[in-house]
Amino acid sequence: MTLVVLASRHDQTVGGLVAGWGDEASLLTCRDLCAEGWWHCPHGELGASVIGGRPIGADQIDGVLSRLPSVAPSELGEIHPGDRAYVAAEMTAFLSAWLSGLRCPVLNRPTAESLMGPYWRTEKWVFTAAKLGIPVVTARRSVPAPMDDAPADLLSSSTEVSVVGQRCLGDGDPSLRQWAMALAAEAGVGVLRARFTTTDAGAAFLDADYWVDIANPEVSEAILAYFAEGRHR
């Protein structure tokens, strides 16, 4: 099974995940895009990539985990400083097209706004959760932002639930897992981290994102299982 993890070259945690998955997994950073041999036809053949110096046909890839919302100019140390913003935009646009053209499972499929899935701010998550009937903590913000705008008392006791495909990982009342799954379905994503005020049935939704804890062996195994199942579908 050939797996690819797209991440920032500065991401410290992703190396452990890739190493844990063994020879089947490759780390793809923007440095790999500065290599001869990539080609992609959006309306025809799938093309080829060069990851870690190794040519890989797009049809050989069995799964991609995206941990990169976009390529930042700061990632492009090899590029002339005056060109970094342009090249970053070009690489992001290319990756968006490349990822969306792959036939294998991609967690999460890119959207026009982000290589990790829909770009939803806290307010969008809370609004969506409330519309789904999930109890929420009202999201508030102001301009100028107060220096201590994080609701520290809520965050200190909060709990996380992670969704990976049809698996849901996290402690607490089963309703939390149902709510997290409902949010993932509404966003159309396979990977989601939802945060709630407490673990009990009286919990309220705080926020969500796609940064599941890949250092957690349960999460890592769930992602691997998701790709393995996709390969056999």
Add this chain to the structure above:
Amino acid sequence: MILLWGLPGDSPMAQVHEALIRMGCAPTFFDQRATLGACAEMSVDAHLTATVTTDEGVVDLRDVTATYLRPYDAQDLPAVQQAGPDSETYRNAVQLQDLLHSWVELTEALVVNRPSAMAHNCSKPFQARQLRDLGFNVPDTLITTDPAAVIEFRERHGRVIYKSVSGVRSIVSELTDEHLPRLGNLRWCPTQFQELVAGTDYRVHVVGEQTFAAEIRSAATDYRYAGRQGHDVTIQSVSIPDEVAQRCVAVSRAMGLAVSGVDLRRTPDEKWYCFEVNPSPAFDFYQSATGQRIDEAIAGLLISGSDSPGTADSLSAVTPGGHNH
């Protein structure tokens, strides 16, 4: 209330503003330069509330029925750049921009256009896949870091152009023999090549259900830069096949765009190719050449507060130069 957000000197914004006033509507204008010191509050649960306080008073965004957006990136505003990233001006401008972006994604008001919808244009091949799925012809495309792949692609198509992959504006240019010695530079960044589709260019502005078609004639590869290349460009209002116009409306709607500028090319054998859908079109360039009242159509759309057909009297009549679908 109709809310405009951008800079008053921006020509499309100014024309929509003036059209609204001509049509008897006094919009609220968030001039980005004048609102650098504005305060704002937003709260969201099952309900969305937001206010913006400027020198002129408090604006309750719940009163907004429609909004037209053409904001410049706050970080690029001269006063913000001058203040620097550690300044209060900079923080305020960026925070206000993000709060308003968050609000426009959630409000039930008509938004022309939501940033999430406009983002489709950030990756041309990503957008092109949608265009093809929605029934348009799109040029054969190769994105690559591989010089050999480019040479093979050019041999297959005869004539090939290159242009940016992203939404960053670039001059569309034909790949010539002079470029070949520099193909080794491709290894620094994937670059987009397309078959050169010969034919006549059209820009179709979609405003709700209305379309405004303009035919562009120029010998330049990229007519937007015809003058630089020593070529003339002529633009005139034309009728296009109803099927093509309807497809433009359908594409715009599928992308969540109430207003768009669709770039088409008609081949000599009557095939219609779509290159791109611009989610924030600078329609004034085409309006001044054709006399099409795109500004008034947008103003009418904003006044109606909906991009659905038949929901407002202001849309019941065809705007001069436009066609209803």
